[in-house]
Amino acid sequence: MAGTPQYIRNLNENLIMDAxxxxxxxxxxxxxxxxxxxxxxxxxxVEHLIERNLVKETGRADxxxxxxxxxxQFNEMAYYVCGVDIGxxxxxxxxxxxxxxxxxxxxYPPMDRDMEGMPERGPEQSYxxxxxxxxxxxxxxxxxxxxxxxxxxxxxxxQKNCLQWNDIRCIGFGIPGVVLxxxxxxxxxxxxxxxxxxxxxxxxxxxxxxxDVLLDNDVNLAALGEYRRGAAMESRLFVFFSIGAGTGAGIxxxxxxxxxxxxxxxxxxxxxxxxxxRLEDVLSAEGLMQLANRHHQKKGEASDLHxxxxxSHNANRSPKAIFEAVRxxxxxxxxxxxxxxxMIASALRQISTLLAPELIVLGGGIGGNxxxxxxxxxxxxxxxxxxxxxxxxxxxxxxxxxxGAVQVALQQTLLKLQQEALV
Numbered sequence: 228m229a230g231t232p233q234y235i236r237n238l239n240e241n242l243i244m245d246a247x248x249x250x251x252x253x254x255x256x257x258x259x260x261x262x263x264x265x266x267x268x269x270x271x272x273v274e275h276l277i278e279r280n281l282v283k284e285t286g287r288a289d290x291x292x293x294x295x296x297x298x299x300q301f302n303e304m305a306y307y308v309c310g311v312d313i314g315x316x317x318x319x320x321x322x323x324x325x326x327x328x329x330x331x332x333x334x335y336p337p338m339d340r341d342m343e344g345m346p347e348r349g350p351e352q353s354y355x356x357x358x359x360x361x362x363x364x365x366x367x368x369x370x371x372x373x374x375x376x377x378x379x380x381x382x383x384x385x386q387k388n389c390l391q392w393n394d395i396r397c398i399g400f401g402i403p404g405v406v407l408x409x410x411x412x413x414x415x416x417x418x419x420x421x422x423x424x425x426x427x428x429x430x431x432x433x434x435x436x437x438x439d440v441l442l443d444n445d446v447n448l449a450a451l452g453e454y455r456r457g458a459a460m461e462s463r464l465f466v467f468f469s470i471g472a473g474t475g476a477g478i479x480x481x482x483x484x485x486x487x488x489x490x491x492x493x494x495x496x497x498x499x500x501x502x503x504x505r506l507e508d509v510l511s512a513e514g515l516m517q518l519a520n521r522h523h524q525k526k527g528e529a530s531d532l533h534x535x536x537x538x539s540h541n542a543n544r545s546p547k548a549i550f551e552a553v554r555x556x557x558x559x560x561x562x563x564x565x566x567x568x569x570m571i572a573s574a575l576r577q578i579s580t581l582l583a584p585e586l587i588v589l590g591g592g593i594g595g596n597x598x599x600x601x602x603x604x605x606x607x608x609x610x611x612x613x614x615x616x617x618x619x620x621x622x623x624x625x626x627x628x629x630x631g632a633v634q635v636a637l638q639q640t641l642l643k644l645q646q647e648a649l650v
Contacts (some may be wrong), residue, residue, distance in 0.1 A: 239272045243272050260459050308325070308640050313403070338373045356383075374431060377408075398441070403417040403445050407489060453621060454479050456634075458622040465586035473493055579612050
């Protein structure tokens with residue numbers, strides 16, 4: 228088909244779409260000047276794009292003289308995409324138009340590996356068939372309850388925003404595990420979701436949702452989200468370092484995520500500290516609590532009276548409670564945090580020595596506490612690091628993963644719309 232008038236026309240349409248996406252509203256004359264296409268070619272291509280609902284006429288140009296030209300704009304609401312963060316403690320879902328602007332966001336309970344929420348089957352319906360209010364029936368060949376629950380979460384958000392499944396072109400999923408880039412299988416996953424690797428593989432997700440499906444590690448997507456919409460916009464080389472239920476790093480070089488052999492780039496959980504312990508074992512939320520317990524035991528041995536005081540703290544102790552106590556200036560919590568921050572600094576020093584990033588962005592449930600972590604970490608960077616990156620916290624917070632998931636879904640959708648024009 229290459230070289231035929233149809234093929235050339237479709238190339239011209241893609242060129243015009245790219246111009247409108249990057250430049251915003253333009254008149255037909257502006258499009259002609261920007262693309263180098265003739266005015267008749269632009270007019271014909273624009274009319275066909277309007278028929279496809281990918282562009283629309285909107286208002287008049289503010290030209291000084293003569294007849295006001297009609298402006299052409301990329302139709303950001305022609306379709307929608309979705310981002311899903313399959314977190315260990317919460318499910319986060321975002322809907323976006325084709326501009327990448329998130330128009331709806333919601334959180335839902337996490338998946339339970341022992342969940343029994345299997346829908347009842349009718350005489351003609353298998354577990355794998357789910358019919359929505361919009362009349363779309365999807366096939367879930369894996370017959371897994373967790374996928375039905377995940378599907379229902381997305382469906383709820385669509386209905387709340389008056390959208391149907393045929394409005395959604397692609398869903399990007401983020402998972403706290405290692406995703407094999409070629410097969411989309413999950414080779415390892417955080418403990419709260421252990422045993423659910425098959426349920427959340429790309430193949431299983433694709434069987435449950437009636438649109439294109441993409442799957443990547445959640446920290447990788449958080450890095451992409453920060454690059455496109457957050458704290459690391461246009462950074463040439465940066466690391467997103469996440470500390471929460473687990474630990475991980477997303478590494479971006481000139482706008483590209485690094486995945487590496489088996490998708491293992493950034494799996495810093497397996498790094499070893501000076502004492503030989505796995506990094507995740509000491510920096511995760513569980514690791515922080517173990518550190519707090521050791522401090523509690525030491526203080527208890529030193530003073531029975533002080534131990535009694537610490538017991539009252541320990542009853543409600545959690546990572547969040549420790550950070551809150553640090554902010555209140557409580558000595559027991561400050562002592563714990565100083566030791567904990569030194570371990571974070573040790574890990575970041577190794578990463579900085581190897582990669583020499585210009586920026587490190589902290590994120591995750593623990594890493595997001597920048598007011599507590601950053602002052603001492605920056606001091607450590609200045610004193611101990613051979614390479615001294617800028618150190619900041621995530622701008623996107625808990626939305627970092629879904630923002631990145633939306634971005635990959637958006638990129639896939641725009642590429643598919645261009646490819647469809649060339650068929």
